[in-house]
Amino acid sequence: MSTQNVPPGAVVVGVDGTGKDRRALAWGAVEAARRRTGLHVLYAYPWTVFASEYGIAPSAEILRDASSVTDAAVDEALESVPGLDVTTQVVVADAAVSLVTASEQASVVVLGARGRGAVAGALLGSVSQSVAAHAHGPVVVIREHGGAPDGPVVAGVEPAQGAAAVLEFAFDQARAHGVGLRAVHAHSLASLRTDFFGARTEEFLALAAEQVVVTERSAIDALVAAEAGRGVAVEVVDVEGHPVDVLAEEAVAASLVVVGSRSRSGLAALRLGSVSRGVLCRAPVVAVVRVPVTGG
Structure with missing residues (x-):
């Protein structure tokens, strides 16, 4: 993934199309408006995890479906901050690697997470853990509740x-x-x-x-x-x-x-x-x- 698609200083929110995106997008939208940097929504399509080793590439139709994830995320962000400058990106790459790379340009990276407590905490997710460990700047992780x-x-x-x-x-x-x-x-x-x-x-x-x-x-x-x-x-x-x-x-x-x-x-x-x-x-x-x- 190239950082050229991440506006310098933008607040980057990593999404995956699930319910845990909602609070992360709302927090990221408010933060982007405060910083006056714009919001960049990044969806790392996990196709390569299953298919790249076999030389199978996603079709244009599948990539359009992936873009629906970022389109929905834009709608969520604009509900929180109408008129906010929002850019999007779909990458066919590992989510953690993509977000760490994006952090080189971002002012902050925001991620959603599920659950809370000892068991849920142990299963926080390799993406959140990896991004927090390797990012070049601040990382904010927001759970669905609490x-x-x-x-x-x-x-x-x-x-x-x-x-x-x-x-x-x-x-x-x-x-x-x-x-x-x-x-x-x-x-x-x-x-x-x-x-x-x-x-x-x-x-x-x-x-x-x-x-x-x-x-x-x-x-x-x-x-x-x-x-x-x-x-x-x-x-x-x-x-x-x-x-x-x-x-x-x-x-x-x-x-x-x-x-x-x-x-x-x-x-x-x-x-x-x-x-x-x-x-x-x-x-x-x-x-x-x-x-x-x-x-x-």
């Missing part, structure tokens, strides 16, 4: 994991939608404990963890202060618990949860980080923001 459209934007922040980029995106979304921002810093010692630690080791870990929390809170406060004056009410909260569990609970009353994913290459780029992946599987509306790798 979330609170008028709720705050929740940012999962950790100074060592690109909190500045996460907060920048979260502030932008909160201001655009006229809602507050909750910067949530989750922390837990549970992963460090074993049955073999003595009292002195436990005491050392507790003191070290307390110092880390204080240091990271200071860093987060400084990042929030740097964004002051943007007209967004901000609450910074420290929560004891695993970040995935904490952010999944926060997501129930949130309009959007924003998490970071490090930009990597090679083997490390094959999957999302555990927190990003876990939140993506359990929260109804998630933005995965690409953040730079600062260490080795």
